[in-house]
Amino acid sequence: MVSTFPNPASVDLSRVRLAIRSLQPQLVEWRRQLHQKPELGFQEKLTAEFVSSKLQEWGIEHQTDIAQTGIVATITGEKPPTSHSALSTQPSPHPSLREATPTGTPRANSPQKVLAIRADMDALPIQELNEVPYCSQHDGVMHACGHDGHTAIALGTAYYLQQHRQDFSGTVKIIFQPAEEGPGGAKPMIEAGVLKNPNVDAIIGLHLWNNLPLGTVGVRSGALMAAVELFDCTILGKGGHGAIPHQTVDSVVVAAQVVTALQTIVARNVNPIDSAVVTVGSLHAGTAHNVIADTATMKGTVRYFNPAFQGFFKQRIEQTIAGICQSHGAKYDFKYWELYPPVINDVAIAQLVRSVVEEVIETPIGIVPECQTMGGEDMSFFLQEVPGCYFFLGSANPEKDLAYPHHHPRFDFDETALAMGVEIFVRCVEKFFNHDYQKLSS
CATH class of the missing domain: 3.40.630.10 (Zn peptidases)
Structure with missing residues (x-):
């Protein structure tokens, strides 16, 4: 074209x-x-x-x-x-x-x-x-x-x-x-x-x-x-030695599963005829090769055209984070902003x-x-x-x-x-x- x-x-x-x-x-x-x-x-x-x-x-x-x-x-x-x-x-x-x-x-x-x-x-x-x-x-x-x-x-x-x-x-x-x-x-x-x-x-x-x-x-x-919405999430795990993972709650593993799972929100919750995006643009954790990080932080954005989605992504993203954290014994801190419709x-x-x-x-x-x-x-x-x-x-x-x-x-x-x-x-x-x-x- x-x-x-x-x-x-x-x-x-x-x-x-x-x-x-x-x-x-x-x-x-x-x-x-x-x-x-x-x-x-x-x-x-x-x-x-x-x-x-x-x-x-x-x-x-x-x-x-x-x-x-x-x-x-x-x-x-x-x-x-x-x-x-x-x-x-x-x-x-x-x-x-x-x-x-x-x-x-x-x-x-x-x-x-x-x-x-x-x-x-x-x-x-x-x-x-x-x-x-x-x-x-x-x-x-x-x-x-x-x-x-x-x-x-x-x-x-x-x-x-x-x-x-x-x-x-x-x-x-x-x-x-x-x-x-x-x-x-x-x-x-x-x-x-x-x-x-x-x-x-x-x-x-x-x-x-x-x-x-x-x-x-x-x-x-x-x-x-599109609408513009932003989110911050900190995974609160339990740090420790990289060679002794059973004594820890690995925030990196939890965060990795969260990032992957968030991609299913659009793929399996949004009508394919509609358009929407969930992007994790920042992910930070850890300081050394042999240390399991205590925390992992991520930042992302949500975009969509259909006004009917207002409020949906905020709820669905937190549900996804909460479920994964619970399964690993981790906690989380979550913030969400609806900027522009x-x-x-x-x-x-x-x-x-x-x-x-x-x-x-x-x-x-x-x-x-x-x-x-x-x-x-x-x-x-x-x-x-x-x-x-x-x-x-x-x-x-x-x-x-x-x-x-x-x-x-x-x-x-x-x-x-x-x-x-x-x-x-x-x-x-x-x-x-x-x-x-x-x-x-x-």
Whole structure:
């Protein structure tokens, strides 16, 4: 299938409107400035200051310091609405959102519709190995997942919409979110009220994706990304001499049986039609050749698409550990965290995005409909609250040596994707407020 992907050098940007194509140099400049100053989750102070300064320069009303470093910008269109939709009137619990409603922005009882666009801002604890002029200036921190590009695309979208308010009739809320990589900024922003006042009707977001080449977009209804759950387990045995095992409870033997048994949970408990993963990524025990270890520790992760599995793996993994430990006379300490639910796209909004991509990208394979990954994303929390669509924007270009995977110290992407991302977002805004997405889903 990879051989049928288009040559990135042949990608035609003629369907990106001239006003957005003219923004490309600025998009690249913003992205590279952000790339040079990467910051970890909830530490994005310089990034937030950069975003806020641009929004202020363009006269876009926005609130800062939401969930520590998050920002929400609000832009209201001037085109008369073709119809109305009722919105709920719950007030925002975040003081800044309650106190400052942007000029021209409808209050919570406004009949205008509201579309949110989400972009994440944080970087990763990785030492960059790229030799480029815009290399990270922060030791041990790097934008190795494309969030600098997401922020630049969101800024470009905000700038264009502010300059072309006559082309849409509703309200757009652009959410600049901290800490997607961890510990998670989406939920705190939701709790702070970013989807309220005015109430958001739908949300969209994108992820630059080096698993797809430039000129392709991965968009689908239903599950796109998996739930993310983690577990730690310490096997508590009884150490002793390696030559006298009968005096011990061998934590290594117990741990080895646990690791093997955990693989049967998916193989024999999950419908083969469903997808799930149980991975033990770390196992440590012992210090010497002839010593039976007192303890063995393991760490692992669980991934699945079907929300019905929430709670199942936690229970089944502990049952498996407990049974094996009991049979060997060992004890255990077990901890489990449910981090992010699966990313589930709404049928109607996914079809809206798909129709827009067909207009923007003209290549042999523009849309990759079955693009899924067991990777996780806290965009899922937004999608639990309102219908929406998260999609992958292809950004790899092997010919330019821009195809390293995400979270790699040499990750980088083809910046041509930046203008394409802005164009897709802008057209989604225009089409959403024209109610075309409702026809698409019928």
